[in-house]
Amino acid sequence: MSAVIEEHHDHHDHKPSGIGRWLFSTNHKDIGTMYLWFSFIMFFVGGAMALVIRAELFQPGLQLVEPEFFNQMTTLHGLIMVFGVIMPGFVGLANWMVPMMIGAPDMALPRMNNWSFWLLPGAFGMLIASLIMSLMGMGSAPNFGWTFYAPLSTTYGPASTDYFIFSVHLMGISSIMGAINIIATIMNMRAPGMSYMKMPIFVWTWFITAYLLIAVMPVLAGVVTMMLMDRNFGTSFFNAAGGGDPVLFQHVFWFFGHPEVYIMILPAFGVVSQIVPTFARKKIFGYSSMVYATASIAFLSFIVWAHHMFTTGMPVAGELFFMYATMLIAIPTGVKVFNWVSTMWRGSMTFETPMLFAIGFIFLFTIGGFTGLMMCIAPADFQYHDTYFIVAHFHYVLATGAAFSIMAAVYFWIPKWTGNMYDEKLGKLHFWLTAIGGNILFFPMHFVGLAGMPRRIPDYSLQFAEFNAMATVGAFIFGFSQLIFLYNVIKTIRGGEKATDQVWEGADGLEWTLPSPAPFHSFTTPPTVK
Amino acid sequence: MDTAITCAIPQLYNATDGEVRAEEDNKVTSHPNNIEGVNKNSTSRVITRLMFVVVGMFGFGFAMVPLYDVFCDITGINGKTGDKVTLAENMQVDTSRVIEVEFIASLNDSMPWEFKPMQHSIKVHPGEPARISYVAVNRTDKAIVGQAVPSVAPGRAAEYFQKTECFCFTEQKLEPGEEKEMPVIFVVDPQLPDDVTQLALSYTFFIKPSGASNSTASLANNSNQEI
Numbered sequence: 184m185s186a187v188i189e190e191h192h193d194h195h196d197h198k199p200s201g202i203g204r205w206l207f208s209t210n211h212k213d214i215g216t217m218y219l220w221f222s223f224i225m226f227f228v229g230g231a232m233a234l235v236i237r238a239e240l241f242q243p244g245l246q247l248v249e250p251e252f253f254n255q256m257t258t259l260h261g262l263i264m265v266f267g268v269i270m271p272g273f274v275g276l277a278n279w280m281v282p283m284m285i286g287a288p289d290m291a292l293p294r295m296n297n298w299s300f301w302l303l304p305g306a307f308g309m310l311i312a313s314l315i316m317s318l319m320g321m322g323s324a325p326n327f328g329w330t331f332y333a334p335l336s337t338t339y340g341p342a343s344t345d346y347f348i349f350s351v352h353l354m355g356i357s358s359i360m361g362a363i364n365i366i367a368t369i370m371n372m373r374a375p376g377m378s379y380m381k382m383p384i385f386v387w388t389w390f391i392t393a394y395l396l397i398a399v400m401p402v403l404a405g406v407v408t409m410m411l412m413d414r415n416f417g418t419s420f421f422n423a424a425g426g427g428d429p430v431l432f433q434h435v436f437w438f439f440g441h442p443e444v445y446i447m448i449l450p451a452f453g454v455v456s457q458i459v460p461t462f463a464r465k466k467i468f469g470y471s472s473m474v475y476a477t478a479s480i481a482f483l484s485f486i487v488w489a490h491h492m493f494t495t496g497m498p499v500a501g502e503l504f505f506m507y508a509t510m511l512i513a514i515p516t517g518v519k520v521f522n523w524v525s526t527m528w529r530g531s532m533t534f535e536t537p538m539l540f541a542i543g544f545i546f547l548f549t550i551g552g553f554t555g556l557m558m559c560i561a562p563a564d565f566q567y568h569d570t571y572f573i574v575a576h577f578h579y580v581l582a583t584g585a586a587f588s589i590m591a592a593v594y595f596w597i598p599k600w601t602g603n604m605y606d607e608k609l610g611k612l613h614f615w616l617t618a619i620g621g622n623i624l625f626f627p628m629h630f631v632g633l634a635g636m637p638r639r640i641p642d643y644s645l646q647f648a649e650f651n652a653m654a655t656v657g658a659f660i661f662g663f664s665q666l667i668f669l670y671n672v673i674k675t676i677r678g679g680e681k682a683t684d685q686v687w688e689g690a691d692g693l694e695w696t697l698p699s700p701a702p703f704h705s706f707t708t709p710p711t712v713k
Numbered sequence: 714m715d716t717a718i719t720c721a722i723p724q725l726y727n728a729t730d731g732e733v734r735a736e737e738d739n740k741v742t743s744h745p746n747n748i749e750g751v752n753k754n755s756t757s758r759v760i761t762r763l764m765f766v767v768v769g770m771f772g773f774g775f776a777m778v779p780l781y782d783v784f785c786d787i788t789g790i791n792g793k794t795g796d797k798v799t800l801a802e803n804m805q806v807d808t809s810r811v812i813e814v815e816f817i818a819s820l821n822d823s824m825p826w827e828f829k830p831m832q833h834s835i836k837v838h839p840g841e842p843a844r845i846s847y848v849a850v851n852r853t854d855k856a857i858v859g860q861a862v863p864s865v866a867p868g869r870a871a872e873y874f875q876k877t878e879c880f881c882f883t884e885q886k887l888e889p890g891e892e893k894e895m896p897v898i899f900v901v902d903p904q905l906p907d908d909v910t911q912l913a914l915s916y917t918f919f920i921k922p923s924g925a926s927n928s929t930a931s932l933a934n935n936s937n938q939e940i
Contacts, residue, residue, distance in 0.1 A: 291756050367759045401767050405774025424919030431781050
C-alpha cells in the first residue's frame, strides 16, 4: 500500500521511509493499515486452525490429530479470531476512518496509538509461541477453550497457561489504550459544526464500543490476574478447597464476556449503517433511533451475562431475570434491522461488493440473532447448552456477521485508502463463495446441535456424520475463498482503475471529500460541517 | 503550503500525547477553526477520567469476589451454610413436623482418605438439636491435613440449617493410619418452609497442601504434584 501512495503523493506528502515509518508511526492511517494487516494475517492463522478442526470432524472417529491437540486448536482458534481478528480489524477501521469522518487531522493520542498496536504482535507472538512449543513436544498449548473456565485453566491448566495470561494482559492494555484514544478523539477533535447527533453512525457505534471496552477489559484483566494468583501465588479465588468457587470464575468472565460480544458487533452495525445508505442512495432511515438503539444494546449488555450460565444451578428468579433481560436486547437490535431494511426500501439500489456483504450481514446476522433468542429461553437452553447449536449461533453472528462487515468495510473504503478500485468481478466471486460456503459450513451445525452433538469434542456419534461432512466441505470453500480476498486486496494496492474522490455515487460524508488515495495528512485545516 | 505542512505536522504529531506545545499549537490553531488549542486540556481531562474508570473496573472485578459471597449468603444459593451459631435458647421444638436429614460424604479427587457418615439419615423435629458423626481414615503413610466444605440441599433450605458444632469449622489433621470420629451438632430452624420435608447435608473433604499458609512456593509445588 505504501509504495503506491508514495509514488503519487511524494511531492506534497512527506513521510518517513523504511521500516521506521511503521515501527515509530504516529500516523492514524499507517497504524490503521498495520492493524488491518495484523487482523488479516491472524484471520488466516485462526482460519487454518478452524480447518484442522473441521478436517478432524469430517468423519466420526479420530483421524488426523490427537484429542489433546484438537483441544488446543479449538482454544487458539477462538482466542485468535476474537482478540486477534475481529477486534484489531475494527480498531484498524476506526483508526483509518474515525479521524477522516469527523474531520480531525489524526487521533488525539498518536504515540499511545503506536504503542497500542505494537503490543499486539507481542501478545499474539506469545500465544502462538505456546502452540509452537506444543508442536515441538514441549508441553501443551492452552487447551481449555477460549472461555478458559476454572478449574480447567487453573488447577488443570498446562504450564503454557501463564503465557496465555500474560498475552491476555497485553491485549487488554492494548484495547484499553485504543479505546481511550478513540473516545478522546471523538470528544475533542470533531470538526466545527459536527455535533454529536451529526456524527456518522460508524463513529457513534465506535464511541459506544470504546466505552464498553473501557468498562470490561479491566474486568478481563482482573479475572486473568486472579487465575495467575491461583496458579502461582497460593490464592483460592476459584478453588473450593481454599474456600473459593469455580462458578465465581464464570460470573466474572461473563461479566466481561457478554459486553465483549457487543464490542465485536456494534462496530459492524456501524459499518453496515454507512454502506446501506450509500448503495441505496438514501439517507439512513431513523438516524437517532439507530444511536439510541446502540446505546440501549450497550447498556443491556451489562445485565445479561448469566444467560451463559443457565445450567450452573442458578435460582429460578435469577434465570427468569436474565432470560427477560436478554430478550429485551432483541428490541433495539430489531430496530436496527428494521432501519436498514427501511433505508433500502424504495432506494435506487445497486449491488456492488460492499453492498452484497452488507446485505449478507443483515440476513445472516439476523439468523444468528434469532437463534440467540431461542437460547435465551432458560428452560430450552438446557438442551442447547454446550452443543453445536451454540457454535452455529455465534458463528452466524461473528463469522457471517462481524467478519462479513469487516470485509464489506474493506471493499467499501479500499478505493479511498489506495486510490484504486478493487476488481469487482473477483469481489463478487469472493462474496458468493464466502456466503454459500459459510452457510454450508454453519447451517448444518444447528441440526447436529439440536440433536445433541457436544462442542469441543474431536469425535462424535455416527448419526451426525452427514451434517459434519457437509460442514467440513463448506469450511474448505469458506476458507479458501478468502485467498481471493487476499489476492484482490493486493491487486488493488498494486494498481487498478483510479478511484474518484467520492468513489461511490451515493457516498456522503467528510471522508469522501478527501482525495483518493487519502493524503498522508488530512484535514490539517478543519472542515466546517453545516 | 507544502513547507507549512511538512514543518508543522511532524512536530505536532511527534509531540508527546496530548502535550502539544504552545508554539506548535499556534501554527495549527491559526486556522479560523481552532480544534487543537481547545483540546489540549480537555484531552488530558478525558484521559484522566477514563483512567479512573479503568482502575475502578479492575477493582470491581475483584470486588465481585466478596460481593458474590455476600449474595450467596443472603440468598442461600449454592447451598452454602452459615458459620457456627450459638443455639438460641428460646427456639421452640416443633413436634408436629418431622424432617428427614440425609448425610453424604465425598472426597475431592486428590484426597486419599476414606470418609463416610456413621448413619445414613436421621429424623428430627425442627428446633431439636441432633448429634451425628462422620468418620475419616487416613490409610496413607503420611500425615494429611484436610478441610471439609459443607453444602445443604435444597439450596433454599441452607439458611435454616444451623450447626453448633462441626468438624468443618477447623482443619482436620490425620496421622498415618489414624481413624477419627468427627461429630456434628445441628438444629433445623422451625422457620423452615413447610414444603421441605427432607434435607441432605453433604461434606466434601479437600486436601490442604502442607505449609499452605506460610509458603507460597511449596504450595505451587504441591498443587502441581497433588492436585
